Amino acid sequence: KQEVTQIPAALSVPEGENLVLNCSFTDSAIYNLQWFRQDPGKGLTSLLLIQSSQREQTSGRLNASLDKSSGRSTLYIAASQPGDSATYLCAVLSGTYKYIFGTGTRLKVLA
């Protein structure tokens, strides 16, 4: 059974720092991995999608990598800003159209 873990559960950093969020999964037979952002009381916003054949994807200050063989993905945020404060979720698509989510990393960027 696929399990997805995100470490750390919470993170506080000063503005301007570069940071890395981690996502690990137990079964490497995935179709893709998607990173989302969730603001309090709001829905999920898709940030990056990495296909199973890809190693990384970039969007602005965000870079996501995927290492299927080791069951790991990282989300790198460059030059963090207070507006980046949110919960970040990763999800893998595997099995019979099943998305498995991690429990998220709650990020706070201090001004």
Added chain:
Amino acid sequence: EAQVTQNPRYLITVTGKKLTVTCSQNMNHEYMSWYRQDPGLGLRQIYSMNVEVTDKGDVPEGYKVSRKEKRNFPLILESPSPNQTSLYFCASSLSGLSSYNEQFFGPGTRLTVL
């Protein structure tokens, strides 16, 4: 604007009173899904469905879904119970099991069952 909409956004009801949460997408997506989000448990898939096939997620008990029209995917709770108090999300995606399949989420429905 491409979007997934849900209604209502907030709902308080009592045990046993049937309710329906509506979901609609305007992107002509094949797949639609329902999730619930609970503290400490994260997001868990309830049901997914394309126009022909229904996939049970991790927590399907107590829920029903239908897909009479491609754009709509209502979630039905025939006899709600307090353990179904949660934040519910609808999502849609263009295709099913493919590496480029990307999910788009609605704004969520906060349900409280007393």
